[in-house]
Amino acid sequence: MTAVTRRKPTMTDLANAAGVSLMTVSNCFKQPHKVHADTRKKVMDAAAAVGYVPNLIASSLASGSSRMVAALVPSLRNSNFATTLQGLGDYLHSRGYELLLAVAEDPAREEIVLRNLLGRQPGGIVLTGGEHSKESIALIRHAGVPVVETWIAPKPGLDMAVGFSLFDAARDIAQLLVKKGLRHVGWAGFEATSDRHLQRQRGFQQAMKDAGLRSDLLFLAPENAGFAGGRLALDALVRKEPKLQGLCCVTDVLAAGALFECMRRGWSVPEQFSVAGYGDFEIAAEVPPGLTTVKTNGAAIGRAAGEMLVQKIETGRIDSPVRQVPYEIVFRHSL
Amino acid sequence: MTAVTRRKPTMTDLANAAGVSLMTVSNCFKQPHKVHADTRKKVMDAAAAVGYVPNLIASSLASGSSRMVAALVPSLRNSNFATTLQGLGDYLHSRGYELLLAVAEDPAREEIVLRNLLGRQPGGIVLTGGEHSKESIALIRHAGVPVVETWIAPKPGLDMAVGFSLFDAARDIAQLLVKKGLRHVGWAGFEATSDRHLQRQRGFQQAMKDAGLRSDLLFLAPENAGFAGGRLALDALVRKEPKLQGLCCVTDVLAAGALFECMRRGWSVPEQFSVAGYGDFEIAAEVPPGLTTVKTNGAAIGRAAGEMLVQKIETGRIDSPVRQVPYEIVFRHSL
DNA sequence: CTGAAAGCGCTTACAG
DNA sequence: CTGAAAGCGCTTACAG
Numbered sequence: 001m002t003a004v005t006r007r008k009p010t011m012t013d014l015a016n017a018a019g020v021s022l023m024t025v026s027n028c029f030k031q032p033h034k035v036h037a038d039t040r041k042k043v044m045d046a047a048a049a050v051g052y053v054p055n056l057i058a059s060s061l062a063s064g065s066s067r068m069v070a071a072l073v074p075s076l077r078n079s080n081f082a083t084t085l086q087g088l089g090d091y092l093h094s095r096g097y098e099l100l101l102a103v104a105e106d107p108a109r110e111e112i113v114l115r116n117l118l119g120r121q122p123g124g125i126v127l128t129g130g131e132h133s134k135e136s137i138a139l140i141r142h143a144g145v146p147v148v149e150t151w152i153a154p155k156p157g158l159d160m161a162v163g164f165s166l167f168d169a170a171r172d173i174a175q176l177l178v179k180k181g182l183r184h185v186g187w188a189g190f191e192a193t194s195d196r197h198l199q200r201q202r203g204f205q206q207a208m209k210d211a212g213l214r215s216d217l218l219f220l221a222p223e224n225a226g227f228a229g230g231r232l233a234l235d236a237l238v239r240k241e242p243k244l245q246g247l248c249c250v251t252d253v254l255a256a257g258a259l260f261e262c263m264r265r266g267w268s269v270p271e272q273f274s275v276a277g278y279g280d281f282e283i284a285a286e287v288p289p290g291l292t293t294v295k296t297n298g299a300a301i302g303r304a305a306g307e308m309l310v311q312k313i314e315t316g317r318i319d320s321p322v323r324q325v326p327y328e329i330v331f332r333h334s335l
Numbered sequence: 336m337t338a339v340t341r342r343k344p345t346m347t348d349l350a351n352a353a354g355v356s357l358m359t360v361s362n363c364f365k366q367p368h369k370v371h372a373d374t375r376k377k378v379m380d381a382a383a384a385v386g387y388v389p390n391l392i393a394s395s396l397a398s399g400s401s402r403m404v405a406a407l408v409p410s411l412r413n414s415n416f417a418t419t420l421q422g423l424g425d426y427l428h429s430r431g432y433e434l435l436l437a438v439a440e441d442p443a444r445e446e447i448v449l450r451n452l453l454g455r456q457p458g459g460i461v462l463t464g465g466e467h468s469k470e471s472i473a474l475i476r477h478a479g480v481p482v483v484e485t486w487i488a489p490k491p492g493l494d495m496a497v498g499f500s501l502f503d504a505a506r507d508i509a510q511l512l513v514k515k516g517l518r519h520v521g522w523a524g525f526e527a528t529s530d531r532h533l534q535r536q537r538g539f540q541q542a543m544k545d546a547g548l549r550s551d552l553l554f555l556a557p558e559n560a561g562f563a564g565g566r567l568a569l570d571a572l573v574r575k576e577p578k579l580q581g582l583c584c585v586t587d588v589l590a591a592g593a594l595f596e597c598m599r600r601g602w603s604v605p606e607q608f609s610v611a612g613y614g615d616f617e618i619a620a621e622v623p624p625g626l627t628t629v630k631t632n633g634a635a636i637g638r639a640a641g642e643m644l645v646q647k648i649e650t651g652r653i654d655s656p657v658r659q660v661p662y663e664i665v666f667r668h669s670l
Numbered sequence: 671c672t673g674a675a676a677g678c679g680c681t682t683a684c685a686g
Numbered sequence: 687c688t689g690a691a692a693g694c695g696c697t698t699a700c701a702g
Binding site for chain 2: 102
Binding site: 355356357358359362369370371374393395396397398399 | 673674678
């Protein structure tokens with residue numbers, strides 16, 4: 001017992017303290033069944049006494065397996081991605097894997113971030129959002145590590161993929177308006193249309209075309225319009241088509257804004273006007289009379305990504321390289 | 336050139352390919368100025384040619400420094416925490432650190448998660464949310480790694496802390512109602528009162544007491560009431576105090592609900608009635624006439640945590656172990 | 671500016 | 687069931 005700061009005990013220290021060899025200690029942690037119960041107890045007691053915490057960095061180097069999975073997300077402000085990480089992390093932790101997270105807002109920094117991630121020798125990588133630079137893709141391919149892309153329509157791409165078709169989801173909810181008998185339905189989207197937004201818009205348009213209705217009642221709000229975008233869309237589309245009966249929105253925020261505008265105009269929803277959302281954000285349940293919307297399951301996507309990766313890492317093979325995670329339509333009263 | 340799968344090139348491979356020693360290669364990456372420009376170019380070209388990515392696991396073990404910071408959050412569903420991670424990650428990446436993330440929903444699993452985290456030899460740890468088990472705290476202390484606790488009132492605790500006083504924030508906004516001359520102000524909170532909610536309520540009550548006003552006009556809504564909670568609070572408190580002039584809410588959702596109820600009753604805001612929120616959620620800007628509320632800055636908290644940690648890791652010392660991240664009051668028209 | 675050698679703390683066949 | 691030894695891919699004094 002000295003007063004000096006002691007360095008953290010190593011496995012060797014523990015072996016000495018317990019009076020066994022290094023490899024017996026190692027086995028106590030990795031292959032407990034291979035060591036006699038009494039010996040194991042002796043070692044574990046000593047471990048608790050000295051406060052031993054295995055150095056997983058050394059373990060990773062020696063074993064060639066880091067038990068880490070890296071995730072690269074463009075942003076955590078997007079609650080879908082946060083939820084995906086939650087589901088991914090939950091599953092990974094349950095399987096004894098750790099999550100190495102990188103947030104690469106700037107696509108230009110993606111490659112350098114990826115290099116750092118890959119250098120940590122993760123057993124697999126989760127990518128979120130669809131677009132990646134040629135360099136990034138080359139880097140990943142060269143690393144020879146299993147990859148799963150999330151939030152993209154599940155089709156074979158880089159390696160594995162999990163998600164659902166945004167096109168289908170938007171078409172499905174738009175068809176609900178058609179089935180209700182509406183003949184004049186508009187689309188409220190955003191100006192800076194990402195691929196993800198565009199797929200939804202096309203789904204909407206497909207539903208209209210399939211029903212023989214016009215599919216050009218589109219309004220694109222400024223990206224940062226928030227709820228106000230819903231009002232703008234309603235204004236603009238009613239001016240374009242005075243008989244407008246319903247609005248399909250790229251997002252619950254726009255839909256809620258449209259609902260507010262209906263209140264302001266004294267239009268009763270859904271009797272006089274129908275609104276469909278997308279996302280099932282908290283507001284969808286809150287805004288009167290309740291927004292009918294598409295609910296996506298980020299946690300399930302994250303979990304599925306984790307399952308695919310762990311299977312591939314541990315068995316080297318995968319049942320199916322693409323997996324569909326169902327979305328659902330939540331019926332409330334706006335439609 | 337063979338057709339078999341080649342293993343990833345190591346630094347030794349690269350040294351051979353470039354015709355230099357191992358240590359020259361290492362220096363090219365770590366201490367570029369220590370190697371002649373020509374040699375460096377030769378090495379870098381070879382690195383690009385063979386697709387060399389440094390093994391950071393080996394690097395960490397050899398150097399005793401992992402350039403990783405671990406973060407433990409209770410949940411990513413809380414957008415405050417997600418934003419904090421975003422701010423933390425941004426800063427860390429800019430300093431060449433990686434983020435090791437664990438989501439420990441279940442406090443019982445905290446210790447095992449922490450063990451895994453610590454075993455990866457992070458240079459520092461970020462904790463989110465205030466309560467931790469004795470075992471967890473012992474583990475952290477024993478690891479001798481810098482720690483910063485976030486989203487707690489900044490006072491010396493485990494090691495370092497960054498956040499702001501929820502009490503102060505609630506008191507500040509409540510004082511605004513007092514300064515406006517209101518004499519009858521109520522509080523709308525939630526039943527299942529967390530410590531965080533309780534601190535805000537106490538801040539409100541303090542403001543009332545300081546002004547010599549009654550501080551018992553409290554209503555606690557069911558946890559899942561959503562906007563409806565604001566209506567319930569208004570109903571109940573007006574019944575209790577017919578001269579009620581304003582409402583302070585634990586959350587923007589409640590405040591928005593109260594505002595909706597004012598519309599329904601035909602009360603003009605802020606002339607006849609005032610409402611204060613908390614959180615500056617998106618709805619605060621959108622709900623007419625605009626909600627005056629407290630804005631918290633999760634990204635700034637995350638960034639500050641990163642700054643403190645990196646300073647402590649790299650210099651061994653810190654200017655101040657506690658840091659206050661300002662909240663701000665966003666003035667709109669509800670008060 | 672460049673290099674040979676020891677070592678970081680584990681794991682992994684291989685013996686006994 | 688237990689152990690001695692080599693090795694994982696780097697970094698770090700220390701020489702030259």
